[in-house]
Amino acid sequence: MKLIKLKIAILATVGLAVSLSAGRAEPLATRNCTWCHGGTPAQGYTPAPRLAGQKYQYILKQISDFRWHRRNNPYSKLYMWAAGGHLTPQRAHHLAAYFSSLSPMPANDGDRELVARGRRMFAEGIPDANIPSCVACHGPRGQGFGEIPRIGGLAYTYLRRRLEQWAEGYDASALHPMPEVAGKMSPRMIAALASYLSFVK
Ligand code: HEC
Ligand code: HEC
Structure with missing residues (x-):
């Protein structure tokens, strides 16, 4: 429980940093995504899902849904509206192409x-x-x-x-x-x- 709280606190700090830097229109490196989406790379890190092996078109659609606030569940609002909202179409294309090309690993954490x-x-x-x-x-x-x-x-x-x-x-x-x-x-x-x-x- 403590660990989960700590992770959420870290995520919240990163979310803030991203929203501040987005105001200066700095290009967001892949690193800014894997900070939350996990290493090895991008295999997911609760509460951020695995992006490795996700479909290119699906990733682009989600980025657009974050940007226009259509995907409005609490974690999307808290983290992804800032992290995904200011990507240029070209940047979004590169990130989606990169993440979709990575091999996915199963989380193996169900009952x-x-x-x-x-x-x-x-x-x-x-x-x-x-x-x-x-x-x-x-x-x-x-x-x-x-x-x-x-x-x-x-x-x-x-x-x-x-x-x-x-x-x-x-x-x-x-x-x-x-x-x-x-x-x-x-x-x-x-x-x-x-x-x-x-x-x-
Ligand atoms: C501050 C943490 C954080 C950062 C930074 C971050 N994400 Fe996320 N992302 C999340 C969380 C948390 C979710 C889960 C939202 C939910 O619960 O619906 C998410 C969801 C997503 C999804 C939806 C995945 C799916 O399977 O539906 C995509 C796509 C995504 N992020 C892409 C990115 C990209 C690209 C970047 C870098 C530009 C990035 N994220 C940076 C935390 C983050
Ligand atoms: C007719 C096609 C169709 C069927 C049948 C279907 N899905 Fe989906 N599913 C989709 C589409 C399209 C999306 C993307 C929705 C969006 O974000 O616009 C999706 C998204 C999802 C997501 C979100 C994944 C993520 O990364 O956030 C989950 C989970 C999911 N489906 C589970 C299921 C389950 C479980 C079933 C069976 C009970 C099911 N789906 C049946 C088409 C389908």
Whole structure:
């Protein structure tokens, strides 16, 4: 708990530094992103998600969503509105190309007992709750395509929070069908899907 608090305090300081320097229109180096998004490189560092191997077009769309404050959940607002809001299109293109070219590693931090249930839901959806198969869009390893993100191997807490926050009304302009799909999920379904996905390579 102490460690998490410390990390958040560090992130808050970096967020401030970034927003101050952004005012002077300094180009933001990749280093400014990996400070929060983790080393080895960019494999994620709670609460910032892994960017390594994320899809180029998806990264660009998220940067634009941060810039125009469409992605408005608390951590996006606190950290990414400043860090992503002032990137020139060229800078955003370079960063997205760089991060998408890195090899992703799985976080492996979900609940192993929920993996089997999560795997089934990922493959088949939940017909009774009118939830489609995730494979249909995200691919068999959750690897994504274009504006559909790579979700295999992202950290448990990040995945869980993203799915919960759509149901809470945040990030409502995200591409169809995520806000609707996530809004129909129970906490148990979310925990199982996030656990399974955290182990996917
Ligand atoms: C001060 C810390 C911080 C810095 C610096 C930072 N980020 Fe982030 N970033 C975050 C956090 C925290 C999130 C998660 C937001 C959420 O919970 O939805 C995030 C989310 C993202 C996402 C969304 C990923 C996804 O899977 O949806 C992208 C893309 C991103 N950041 C790119 C960047 C880039 C590019 C840079 C450098 C210009 C950068 N970030 C710098 C903290 C940071
Ligand atoms: C019809 C296609 C489609 C289906 C089916 C689908 N998704 Fe998505 N998903 C998307 C798209 C497109 C996005 C990007 C939304 C945006 O930010 O604009 C996304 C984003 C996500 C994200 C955010 C990832 C990140 O890096 O922040 C998660 C988590 C996710 N989906 C999980 C799921 C799960 C779990 C299922 C199955 C229950 C599922 N999706 C079914 C298309 C789909």
